[in-house]
Amino acid sequence: MSDTNSEYDAIFVGGGVIGLASAWAAAKRGARVCVLERDRPAAGATGVAAGMLAPAGEASWGEDALVSLNLESLDRWPVFAEALEAASEIEIGFAQSGALHVALDRDEAESLRRRYELHRKLGLESEWLTGGACRKLEPGLATGVRGGAHVPGEASVDPRRVVAALLAALERAEAPVHAGIEVTSAERSEGTWRLKTDDHRAFAAPALVLAAGCWSGQLDWIPPDSRPPVRPVQGEIVTLRGPAETPVCERIVSGDRVYLVPRADGRLIVGATVEEKGFDTTVTAGGVHELLREAYRVIPEIAELELVETTAGLRPGSPDNAPLIGTGGTDGVLVATGHFRNGVLQAPLTADCIAALLAGDDPSIDLTPFSPQRFADRPAEPAVEVA
Numbered sequence: 001m002s003d004t005n006s007e008y009d010a011i012f013v014g015g016g017v018i019g020l021a022s023a024w025a026a027a028k029r030g031a032r033v034c035v036l037e038r039d040r041p042a043a044g045a046t047g048v049a050a051g052m053l054a055p056a057g058e059a060s061w062g063e064d065a066l067v068s069l070n071l072e073s074l075d076r077w078p079v080f081a082e083a084l085e086a087a088s089e090i091e092i093g094f095a096q097s098g099a100l101h102v103a104l105d106r107d108e109a110e111s112l113r114r115r116y117e118l119h120r121k122l123g124l125e126s127e128w129l130t131g132g133a134c135r136k137l138e139p140g141l142a143t144g145v146r147g148g149a150h151v152p153g154e155a156s157v158d159p160r161r162v163v164a165a166l167l168a169a170l171e172r173a174e175a176p177v178h179a180g181i182e183v184t185s186a187e188r189s190e191g192t193w194r195l196k197t198d199d200h201r202a203f204a205a206p207a208l209v210l211a212a213g214c215w216s217g218q219l220d221w222i223p224p225d226s227r228p229p230v231r232p233v234q235g236e237i238v239t240l241r242g243p244a245e246t247p248v249c250e251r252i253v254s255g256d257r258v259y260l261v262p263r264a265d266g267r268l269i270v271g272a273t274v275e276e277k278g279f280d281t282t283v284t285a286g287g288v289h290e291l292l293r294e295a296y297r298v299i300p301e302i303a304e305l306e307l308v309e310t311t312a313g314l315r316p317g318s319p320d321n322a323p324l325i326g327t328g329g330t331d332g333v334l335v336a337t338g339h340f341r342n343g344v345l346q347a348p349l350t351a352d353c354i355a356a357l358l359a360g361d362d363p364s365i366d367l368t369p370f371s372p373q374r375f376a377d378r379p380a381e382p383a384v385e386v387a
Contacts, residue, residue, distance in 0.1 A: 008032045010207040010358050011195060013219070015041040015177060017049075017159060018336050019211030020166040021347040024084075025355035027173040034203065035170070035177040036195070042163040044213040045343055048237050048313030050261045050269040051162075053077055053155040053345045054099050056124045057254055059115070065369035066322050067122055070342060072365060073349035077155060080348035088168035093158030093263060099252035102134055102141065102148035104297055108256045109146040116149040126151045140248045140299045156252055156261050159344050186221045193332055195221075207358055209334045214279075214316040216337040225329030229375050230338045232279050232314035236287035237271040238295075240305035248301045258294035260302070268305060270295045274341075281312045315340050324372040325350055326357065334358070335372040 008031075012023045015037030023033045037043070055070035081094035101116075103109035119126035127150045134148040135141045170177055181197045186208070188194070195203045210216050214232035242248060244266035253260045261269040273287045288310050295302045318324055318338035323346060328335045336354050339346050353363040 006201065006203050008034050008203065008205040010209055011036060011193065011203050011205045012209045012211055013183060014211035014213060014216070014337075015039075015179060016044050016046040016211065016213050017042070017162055017166070017344055017347045018213075018339060018350055019209070020163060020170065020177070021351035022209060022211060022336055022354040023175055024166055024169050024173065025351035026358050027170065027175045029355050029359050031355070031358055033175045035175070036181060036183060036197065036203070037177065037179045038182040038212075038215070040179050041167060041177060042160060044215070045235075045313045045315045046159050046163060048235065048311045049159040049344050050237060050259065050271045051093070051157045051159045051344050052099075052252055052259065052261055053157060054151070054252060054254075055345070056119050056126055056149070056151040056154060057099060057101060057252075057259070058342060058345075059118060059122060059124065061118060063322070064122065067124075069323075069349065069365070069370065070345055071124075073346045074153070074155065076348040076352070077157070081157065084162070084165045084169060087172060088165035090161060090165040090168055092161040092165050094155065095157070095264065096153070096155040097251040097262075098150065098152040099154035099254060100134060100137055100148050100150050101254045102298060103146045104142065104144050104255065105146065111256065112147065112149060119149065119151070124151065125153050138249050138251070138253060138299075140301050141253070142298060142300055145298075154252060157344065158263060162344070162347075183219070183221055188330070188332060191332070207332050207334060209336060209354060209358075210328065211336040213337060213343075214314045216316065216335070222333075223330045225376075226333040226335070226372075228318070228324050228328070228335050228337055228372055230316045230318055230324070231276070233317040233340065234275045234277045234280060234312055235272040235315055236283055236291065236310065236312045237269060238288055238291050238307070239309040239311075240268040240270060240302060241266050241308045242268065242305045248299050248305070253298060255294055255298040258291060258298060260295055260299060267308065268302065270302070279314065281314060283310045283312045287312070315343070319375060323350065323370050324375075325353055325370045326367045326372055328372050329376060
């Protein structure tokens with residue numbers, strides 16, 4: 001889309017699912033917005049995400065606020081998906097098929113049983129099943145499955161289709177997305193942010209939303225007080241494909257060290273490694289081997305599937321692995337990053353909160369546990385140059 005106006009109500013920096021969803025939510029409220037993306041939309045974590053909408057699978061001890069955030073966002077996904085498909089006329093692969101978390105030996109069963117007890121303590125809908133009952137739900141499971149936790153309310157979506165739909169919805173809302181341009185400088189005067197880009201364009205808005213994923217802390221044109229302490233956490237993922245009419249599994253299946261997410265078109269997403277390797281997106285033989293080995297332990301039939309794609313992306317991790325949503329340390333700056341492994345899951349709720357803040361309204365949930373100000377005393381991360 002050609003840009004005929006460089007003055008907006010808000011400029012969103014970052015074209016992943018968080019930035020695009022938040023921009024769309026603001027545009028629906030009547031705000032004039034644009035998105036600036038240094039690469040291409042979904043070039044970061046979104047483009048290699050499996051699309052699991054699985055709060056129970058991510059639940060951990062001592063993270064009650066984060067679990068509540070994930071559950072609230074999952075509750076919003078059906079309405080979000082319906083509205084996005086209507087606005088874009090693009091089907092996004094939203095499927096509420098549930099998840100089955102399985103254990104393959106005694107140690108895994110004991111660990112999963114403790115996690116199941118946590119599910120119950122947190123009020124999550126979860127049912128403990130014997131190995132035989134697990135195989136009745138998913139006949140392709142390995143015969144060695146000892147037991148599992150069935151969580152019927154969990155869902156999945158195709159993140160790449162979500163991004164395509166968000167781009168179409170933004171275009172229809174006359175909210176331009178500028179890809180392949182990088183901000184080179186920014187200054188704030190008289191209540192307005194003025195940004196210049198490497199293609200010699202200028203953009204102005206009273207509000208700036210920082211949604212650049214793991215790069216958010218590396219932008220040297222952002223004042224240090226608003227530079228969030230996020231880091232890249234690499235994840236490799238494998239895409240397989242088989243006959244759509246006879247999938248190897250019908251729901252998300254998660255083992256101790258791997259998860260498998262089926263798509264309606266026969267693809268199977270296998271993920272994901274978790275490594276602290278800086279800004280390295282190299283796909284390694286070891287990472288792919290680990291994923292395929294663990295997937296084979298869970299569902300042996302994956303050995304017969306076509307290997308379609310191997311990719312690696314960088315998740316934005318925060319010091320406590322919870323997102324940063326809210327006002328930054330500088331006037332006119334909002335932050336929406338640090339979503340780690342749950343960016344797709346948390347997108348609808350994050351978008352609603354950012355749009356509310358931009359409109360001067362109170363968010364629908366208490367953002368105190370996720371305020372960027374909780375890291376106010378932490379030094380800004382140094383900017384780095386990466387080829």
